[in-house]
Amino acid sequence: MTGVFVGMPGESVAYGTGNLQGSRSFPEAAGVALRDAQLRSNLSRATATIRAKRAAAVAELPDWERLREAASAIKTDAMSRLPELLEQLEAAVRARGGNVHWARDAVEANRIVTDLVVAKGARSVVKVKSMATQEIGLNESLLAAGIEPTETDLAELIVQLGHDFPSHIVVPAIHRNRAEIRELFVREIPGAPIGLSDEPRELAMTARAHLRELFLTARVAVSGANFAVAETGTVGVVESEGNGRMCLTLPETLITVMGIEKVLPSWRDLEVFLQVLPRSATGERMNPYTSMWSGVSPGDGPTEFHLVLLDNGRTATLADPAGRAALHCIRCSACLNVCPVYERTGGNAYGSIYPGPIGAILSPQLTGVRNKHDPNASLPFASTLCGACYDVCPVKIDIPTILVHLRAKSVDAGRRRPDSEALAFRVMAWVMSSPGRFSRAERLLRLARIFSRGGRIRRLPGPGAAWTMSRDLAAPPKETFREWWTRHGRPVR
Amino acid sequence: MVDATRQAGQMSARDVILARIRAANDAASVTGAARVPDVHGYRIAGEHLQGSDAVVDLFISRVADYQAGVHCTDGDGVPALLASLLTDDGRVVVPAGLPEPWRVAAAGDGRELLIDGQPMTISTRELDEMDAVVTACRAAIAETGTVVLDAGDDQGRRALSLLPDHHIVAVRAEQIVQLVPEAIRLLSADRPLTFISGPSATSDIEFNRVEGVHGPRHLDVVVIKGG
Numbered sequence: 001m002t003g004v005f006v007g008m009p010g011e012s013v014a015y016g017t018g019n020l021q022g023s024r025s026f027p028e029a030a031g032v033a034l035r036d037a038q039l040r041s042n043l044s045r046a047t048a049t050i051r052a053k054r055a056a057a058v059a060e061l062p063d064w065e066r067l068r069e070a071a072s073a074i075k076t077d078a079m080s081r082l083p084e085l086l087e088q089l090e091a092a093v094r095a096r097g098g099n100v101h102w103a104r105d106a107v108e109a110n111r112i113v114t115d116l117v118v119a120k121g122a123r124s125v126v127k128v129k130s131m132a133t134q135e136i137g138l139n140e141s142l143l144a145a146g147i148e149p150t151e152t153d154l155a156e157l158i159v160q161l162g163h164d165f166p167s168h169i170v171v172p173a174i175h176r177n178r179a180e181i182r183e184l185f186v187r188e189i190p191g192a193p194i195g196l197s198d199e200p201r202e203l204a205m206t207a208r209a210h211l212r213e214l215f216l217t218a219r220v221a222v223s224g225a226n227f228a229v230a231e232t233g234t235v236g237v238v239e240s241e242g243n244g245r246m247c248l249t250l251p252e253t254l255i256t257v258m259g260i261e262k263v264l265p266s267w268r269d270l271e272v273f274l275q276v277l278p279r280s281a282t283g284e285r286m287n288p289y290t291s292m293w294s295g296v297s298p299g300d301g302p303t304e305f306h307l308v309l310l311d312n313g314r315t316a317t318l319a320d321p322a323g324r325a326a327l328h329c330i331r332c333s334a335c336l337n338v339c340p341v342y343e344r345t346g347g348n349a350y351g352s353i354y355p356g357p358i359g360a361i362l363s364p365q366l367t368g369v370r371n372k373h374d375p376n377a378s379l380p381f382a383s384t385l386c387g388a389c390y391d392v393c394p395v396k397i398d399i400p401t402i403l404v405h406l407r408a409k410s411v412d413a414g415r416r417r418p419d420s421e422a423l424a425f426r427v428m429a430w431v432m433s434s435p436g437r438f439s440r441a442e443r444l445l446r447l448a449r450i451f452s453r454g455g456r457i458r459r460l461p462g463p464g465a466a467w468t469m470s471r472d473l474a475a476p477p478k479e480t481f482r483e484w485w486t487r488h489g490r491p492v493r
Numbered sequence: 494m495v496d497a498t499r500q501a502g503q504m505s506a507r508d509v510i511l512a513r514i515r516a517a518n519d520a521a522s523v524t525g526a527a528r529v530p531d532v533h534g535y536r537i538a539g540e541h542l543q544g545s546d547a548v549v550d551l552f553i554s555r556v557a558d559y560q561a562g563v564h565c566t567d568g569d570g571v572p573a574l575l576a577s578l579l580t581d582d583g584r585v586v587v588p589a590g591l592p593e594p595w596r597v598a599a600a601g602d603g604r605e606l607l608i609d610g611q612p613m614t615i616s617t618r619e620l621d622e623m624d625a626v627v628t629a630c631r632a633a634i635a636e637t638g639t640v641v642l643d644a645g646d647d648q649g650r651r652a653l654s655l656l657p658d659h660h661i662v663a664v665r666a667e668q669i670v671q672l673v674p675e676a677i678r679l680l681s682a683d684r685p686l687t688f689i690s691g692p693s694a695t696s697d698i699e700f701n702r703v704e705g706v707h708g709p710r711h712l713d714v715v716v717i718k719g720g
Contacts, residue, residue: 014513042699049700063535070533080523083511090507102506154706155697171697178698200698204706211707216617232682242655242693242708249651250617260510267682271674272535274688282700285555286637286690289708291651293685299614300650300685315513321521 015368016313018106018136019165022351025378027470029349030341042177043346050337053283054392060285061275070272072396075328078265079318085230085263086309092233096295098305103257105312106136112308113138113222113255114145120253122147122220126211128237128244129153130224131331132257132310134166134353138222149222150214152243154207161188167347167355170281170333175346178203204241211243221247221302225258226330227273228307231266234294235307238277238287248291254302259310261327273330276394280332313366322405326361328395335389335399341382350382351375357389361402372414380406420463442480449475539636539671548635552669553716555638559691560704562713571663571717572598575627578661578713579604582624586615588653590646591627595663599627609649620652625659626709631686633669634676638691640664640714641676643684651685660709662689666718 022029033039058064078085090100103109113133117125125142127133127149139149139160151160158173159166162184166172173181182198189210196202226238235256237244248254264270270292278287296305318324336342336356347355352363360383364376371377380403389399415422431441451457452475460468467473479487504512541547556563566574575598579585585599589610600606607623609615629647630640640662642648654660670676680686693708704710 046700050696053700066533066535070535073533080518082514082518086511086514102510104506104509108506152707153697154695158697171700173697174700181698200695200701200703201705203698204695204703208706212621215707216621229682234682240693241695241697241706243706245651245655245687246707249655260514268674268677271537271677272533274677275535275673282696282702284690284702285558286634286639286688288559288689288691288694290688291686292682292688294682297644297685300644301652309510311510311513315510315517318514318517319520321523324517324521 013316013319013368014104014311014313015316016105016135016311016366018312019134019353020313020363020367021374021376022348023375024351025375026345026349026351026382027378029351030345030382030470033345033349038177039175039346040344042175043343045177046171046174047337047343050283054280054334054337055283057279057283057285061279067272067276068394068396071276071330071394072328074264074269074272075395076325078263079261079324079327081265082260082263082318085265086260088230089228089233089263090309092230093228093235093295093305093307094233096233098233098295098307101306101308103308103310103312109136109257109308109310109312110138110141113257114141114147116253116255116306117142117147117220118145120220122253124148124150124214124218125220125222125255126214126218126247126251127151127156128221128223128239128247129156129172130222130257131169131353132224132259133222134172136257136310136312138257150211152211152215152247153239154204154241154243157207157211158184161185165348166353168333168336169331169354169356169358175348211246215243215246215250218247218251220253220255221251223247223254223256225256225262225307226277227262227264227270228258229264229267229270232294234267234270234292236270236290236292238274238281238290240282240288242289245289245291248293249301252302253304253306255306255308257308257310259312260314277330277332280330280334280392280394313368316368317362317365320365323361323365323402325397326358326365326402328397329358329362330395332394334392334394338388338392340384340386340388345382350379352379357383357399357403358397361397361399361406364406369410369413372410372419377410380410420466424463439480439482442476442482445476446478446480449478451475535674536672537674539675541635541671543670543675544665544667548669548671549666549716549718551671552633552635552638552664555635556691556714557638559638559694559712561638561691562711563716564713565716565718567719568717571595571715574715575599575661576601578715579625579627582659584623585625585627586620586623586653586657587627588647588649590648591629592647595627609653617652617656620656623657625661626654626657627661627663628654629663629665630668632676632679633664634673635669635671637673639673639676640689641680642687642689643680644687645684651687654687654689655708658709659711659713660689661713661715663715663717666716669716 155173168174178198342356360379457473586607631643692712
């Protein structure tokens with residue numbers, strides 16, 4: 001252990017920046033999304049497809065639960081030994097001819113990557129789909145430095161061409177259907193065939209033709225990493241299309257940006273994650289292509305390799321004993337696909353590039369929450385706590401428990417000045433502790449019937465409006481149960 | 494007490510991040526070595542032996558599920574099978590270490606044959622103009638229908654099996670294991686690895702799998718049983 005003392009936890013916490021929060025709270029953004037009938041239909045169709053595929057792929061393995069246990073244990077272990085493992089990874093990558101850089105936050109990571117590209121004299125880069133580079137807003141930073149990034153994953157290309165925001169971790173363009181994608185390609189891809197149809201195959205071929213020349217001429221590629229093995233310095237990228245292989249193999253320089261939590265202790269750990277990730281993510285026994293490399297290989301692939309290790313709020317998340325398991329996430333998106341809230345609102349309502357249940361626990365921990373008006377303060381409440389996310393999580397992150405924990409934290413943070421909700425609950429406790437008060441309150445409640453229509457109250461006045469913002473309230477009945485009981489008397493035995 | 498932010502001025506990003514992690518683990522009362530090794534209980538060996546008929550049959554059916562071509566032959570039948578699979582291809586590239594009879598078959602019927610590294614490395618541009626590539630592999634996984642390449646002499650560098658639109662990969666029965674963990678044990682971090690499960694594909698449009706995007710659009714797997 002080092003002798004460096006970093007002060008009290010909380011004082012020294014450094015939060016993340018970048019594309020981790022929106023400008024509106026979840027209920028506000030969700031309200032807009034819910035009125036978009038096209039979006040809801042696109043999402044419901046796509047998530048139903050993937051839910052069925054995942055369920056079938058998982059049911060095939062007799063040891064699925066054991067694999068989940070193993071994945072969870074490996075991640076818990078890795079987090080507990082993170083400093084040692086990162087130092088080991090760094091040494092192993094260097095020993096095999098690679099370079100390692102450390103980035104405290106998004107700004108530092110962007111600067112490191114941009115400087116590396118500039119040093120190579122390149123004016124453009126090809127990119128493999130990567131959540132880490134989406135998180136830090138690398139594309140915007142590169143553009144500001146006069147470097148043109150091109151996303152080569154089909155869905156990321158769709159998002160980039162549409163000047164859109166990713167709405168899903170594995171399939172960022174899930175909110176777009178084939179007709180919308182066709183329209184976008186015709187408009188944005190020079191030389192797209194005039195008679196282009198909306199057949200997914202034709203759309204994929206258009207992307208192939210568009211990007212091939214770029215792959216052959218690109219000098220620098222930027223990727224993320226699904227995992228890195230500390231023991232061997234091996235970095236892995238899991239993909240489907242072959243755009244990853246192109247980027248990882250053809251350019252002379254490869255820059256990989258990786259969150260520090262992606263490190264795995266040993267080579268054998270790969271056997272667990274190569275089984276749970278593809279089945280959870282796309283419902284396949286195995287994804288079409290997985291590439292693994294350790295530093296540089298003479299005569300094969302890039303001659304220069306840079307690994308950028310990113311903190312950006314991860315250490316802040318690690319400091320919370322109940323919340324740190326959010327860092328075990330392997331970005332498979334299974335929790336998004338089963339979430340009844342995600343299925344209806346889509347990913348953009350979450351504001352962060354990490355949407356859905358995992359985003360609801362990860363984003364606010366990475367950015368920290370300043371006060372209750374912070375957009376990310378609303379995320380832990382964007383759930384029905386139904387528990388479907390926990391059931392499917394391949395690394396067994398207990399998302400519902402962390403959601404409740406983060407809700408409690410946000411309530412505790414606001415305890416000094418009681419708000420209307422706290423006041424309401426205090427009044428309710430006082431009323432419910434006396435039968436007489438309760439009975440009078442019941443009769444008083446009947447007055448609320450004047451706000452009802454068809455047995456439901458859509459909008460309460462005053463402070464009650466907060467309750468009815470995202471739900472209807474059943475109208476109080478004309479007669480309470482106590483009144484009915486008095487009228488009918490005791491039942492005859 | 495020394496404040497971390499004040500100290501950060503003199504510390505490298507590396508030292509700051511490592512110190513932050515240690516402080517976070519202390520705050521969360523976590524100490525190292527939380528893991529009990531090897532008590533996971535998932536399958537690490539299949540019920541069928543490497544290269545057994547059961548494993549080979551499983552592999553063949555799983556590869557076929559990916560819309561890849563899968564063909565069975567004995568050792569002597571490989572050249573004829575290769576020739577029949579290459580009938581639509583005019584220009585073929587092979588790695589320098591591909592078995593001689595296979596190379597001869599690849600060059601048959603007037604096809605133009607390039608051998609990577611003999612006498613020189615083929616340029617990326619030239620590689621892109623090739624119709625097909627024939628390689629061997631390092632290992633194969635039956636349960637997932639996966640072929641693993643490790644850039645050995647009979648497989649060539651990674652770009653070789655990536656740019657031509659038609660990849661024919663030969664798998665000897667004894668290279669096929671049943672489970673992913675069995676394959677991981679055969680592989681080495683010293684070599685760049687490519688796991689291939691079916692032809693290039695995408696699920697990015699409405700989560701429907703479409704075969705053939707950037708990698709080879711046609712994958713033929715040749716399974717060699719015996720001899």
